[in-house]
Amino acid sequence: MTTQAPTSGRSFFLRPQDMIGIALLALLLLVVLPLALDNFRLQFVGKYLTYAFVALGLVLCWGYAGILSLGQGVFFGLGGYCMAMYLKLEASSVENTRIQSTPGIPDFMDWNQITALPWFWEPFRHFGFTTLAVVAVPALFALILGFALFKRRVGGVYFAIITQALAAIMTILIVGQQGYTGGINGITDLRTLHGWDIRTDGAKTVLYFVCVGLLLACILLAYYVKSSKLGRLLVAMRDKEDRVRFSGYDVSSFKVFVFCLSAALSGIGGAMFTLQVGFMSPSFVGIVPSIEMVIYTAVGGRLSILGAIYGTLLVNWAKTSFSESFPELWLLGLGGLFIAVVLAFPNGIAGLWQVHVAPRLGPLFGGPARRAASPAVAEPLPVATPAVAE
């Protein structure tokens, strides 16, 4: 990871090269892609970007804090289902569902002989509550889980396996409780948000820009966490947990916090997914999607916030184009990608960039600070070139 010396006395959390990186990403997402792609392709990019929220959370949780969660799909799903429940209730107003035996409840409940709206659906009639729930439900779930596990010092491999089991449990539960969750088909046929039809091309473009805006905000948040004292503690914890504990820090609380943060980010991603794609189903919750989200982060670079975004876009773009033309080859390619990333370049695209490209560019693009640093800077910079960990 880049161990940039804490330069000068400035307390601003973005280094100049970070600002340029974010500006370039914003330019790409807000100007270049909308101009270059037709509406259909742009919606694909919008869908990929919802996974980027999860990847962002994983950079903080896995890259910086060393907690590998294989259950991020659960949080993505929780956020997505919260939004889907609101939209579904709006879509199943009494007028729309007049032909059902119980009008006013979602159609799949009617098919499953449920005659009244279950209590936990009731609050999702309010948009304010739903917006809150998108962030709060995943975070609360992560809080309970994190408290139970980290306080008892369950970590590493065991944590990964338990979160994976949770992803399995969640899928089975959603599929099994068809009457309350829509079962394997998920919650479909979503129409309007506050009376605004989300199915039109115009609405989808607006939602794309909302999604990009939220993503950029979350990126700034991630940079803030990374450069704060908390971020440094997370890295210290990952590398020598006992030492941090013996220094008097409550290690488990930091872990709980970063786990909750990553869960909340995934929840936002899930809600944006529901809005843009128009449905939510258990196939985005289980083990396979959860682990695929980890690979986005790994390909982009588990230590690079921007790298994870590019990794997500790249892997998904490859997935779409490969499975369009050679569906047989896609799984082979994905599997090979997993192995190659782990064996050959564990820091992903960002690592390659830092080792091979950045040194040729100026300091503003993450290159060495030597050329720009004036001789007057007497303060010794321990590591001038961004070193890649491990």
Add this chain to the structure above:
Amino acid sequence: MFSDYSLAELSSIFLMQGFAGLILFSVFVLMALGLAIIFGQMGVINMAHGEFMILGAYVTYFTSQFFLNHLPSLFGIYFFVAMILAFLASGALGMATEWLMIRHLYKRPLDTLLATWGLSLILQQVYRSVFGPREVGVELPGWMMGSLPVTDVVEVQINGLFVMGLTIAITVAVALLMYRSSWGKQVRAVVQNRVMAGAVGINTEKVDRYTFGLGCGIAGVAGSAFTMIGSTGPTSGQLYIVDTFLVVVFGGAQSLLGTIASAFTISQAQSTLEFFLSGSMAKVLTLIGVVVILMLRPQGLFVIKVRR
């Protein structure tokens, strides 16, 4: 949930479900044994374990086809040949995997998880391309069909009994190998202190490779046994991988006895609940139970104290 049944009915329900649970238990134990060796002893998370098992199942299927077409007179004993072939095939693939991939990752256990997941995706696609996407089932030899009546309402299937007997035999063999042979002593020495084991002249790399191979080979045998009670498809292995990991973690990763005890608990809980609730809820409740117990007792049921 019990009030609808009389006492006699309840007891035979528990017996029948207990027997169904024992078959599930056998599959869990066979899969978990290999995993307990690889994960418990070596610390490698092998997500491709299910695919090694399925390789064994395919080998068994093709052996049965071969005997059916060319040696019909010996069809009754094809299974024993198939089991050995399955062990060899999965073991060889396992050793190749260790050599090409795993040995570079011993210091990064979480990365073995990702790499072996990639391997499992590749193997699934290879199975699908080579063997076809449809599930295949073997034909059981005549002596394995049918069932034995125990009482007038309780019956046990012979193939289930056979798989159970096989499980016991393999478990005993593994236990003897790990705890009574000099090779097992070397494996345990490497696990407890790699540097010291190397210093006293154990070839740790070779031990690693053979240990991984053995674990995968046992998975192959598990696949072989699995064909007796279910059909095999390219993705069948993935259905069991999460359960198996939970079994191993729940039992305490380094203890064979713990693995068996936890496999027994989980399979019995699941199959008994299955009768009273829907299958999916039974599984959910069992898994939640295991996760909650793991939260309370993270080190698992049985722990071997090792000074690190």
